[in-house]
Amino acid sequence: MELQDRVAIVTGATSGIGEAIARRFMQEGAKVALVGHSDDQGRKVETELRRLGAGECFYVHADVSDSAQVRAAVAAVTQRWQRVDVLVNNAAVMKGVRLVDMDEADWDLTLSVNLKGPFLFAKYTLPAMPHGGAIVNISSVHAVATDVATSAYSASKGGLEALTRALALECYRMHIRVNALRVGAVDTGMLWNNPRIMSGKEKVDPRDVAQPVEIAEAALFLASQRSRFVSGAVLTIDGGRLPILGSHAP
Incomplete structure (x- = not known):
């Protein structure tokens, strides 16, 4: 097993991509902390994943943008398993609103969850x-x-990729690798609840939509020793979505 007895924290692990990554890691023998903010959903996923018969897991409540809650979550993991071998910063939100119509609170929430969250988890996880x-x-x-x-x-997300490159340099002497996955359309609530898609203004060809487990396979590669010589990289896994966005093709 590629992650036998390795300790992993996965944020946004109670649905979608995060749940798929946690499940895949456990199948490879990992001990996984499932970070989320919906306790009912978190306990449900925890129960489901424990039935896999491989690896271990437990649910940890945390708002990833709150420093105190992030520190408490990391402390709960290190108290239970003494270290953290892998951190997956997956939790994210998306507001489908034009900038001039966007409330400042929604802007702040997006940047806090999607960028500050990875900063906080990296800051408090790296010492362990x-x-x-x-x-x-x-x-x-x-x-x-x-x-x-x-x-x-x-x-x-642009900031997250810049953070990935900068943090990889900081972690070089520590022999800790920092990489990112640049994903396209994935079959999750974030995709289908996008107002533009729900209204029909944006069309998504089902052939361009990945399943969460496909993203999980790429995450496993970056978490495992198969990628031991890869750091500071951004791996695009989008089924060709990037050129479509770049050209604004229908």
């Missing part, structure tokens, strides 16, 4: 991460080629 550890940040094609009504989300 031994040599050979890995950080995987979940970015988006919107970081480099976006569409209307995604300014806050795009800014946050």
